[in-house]
Amino acid sequence: MENSFRFYQNKACAFFPCHKVEDESTFNCMFCYCPLYALGDKCGGNCTYIADEVKDCSACRIPHSPNGYDYINSKFEALAALAKENRSK
Numbered sequence: 001m002e003n004s005f006r007f008y009q010n011k012a013c014a015f016f017p018c019h020k021v022e023d024e025s026t027f028n029c030m031f032c033y034c035p036l037y038a039l040g041d042k043c044g045g046n047c048t049y050i051a052d053e054v055k056d057c058s059a060c061r062i063p064h065s066p067n068g069y070d071y072i073n074s075k076f077e078a079l080a081a082l083a084k085e086n087r088s089k
Contacts (some may be wrong), residue, residue, distance in 0.1 A: 035072055
């Protein structure tokens with residue numbers, strides 16, 4: 001799956017891997033920044049909130065998992081609904 005549209009790694013990145021993982025060979029860099037951040041606690045990941053309601057995603061591995069691409073795409077409708085809601089404000 002290396003270098004496909006669903007999975008790639010940037011081992012030259014100074015932060016690779018940006019999360020502690022058991023197996024670096026399955027670490028997916030496709031979503032360096034998670035597009036689900038805007039969904040808050042409805043993203044499905046393992047997030048917490050810290051001071052000033054800042055979402056802390058450091059314990060989440062969804063975007064970096066081998067199936068992260070498919071999971072994130074499964075949340076497109078929720079992201080589209082949020083965008084529509086924000087557009088009408």
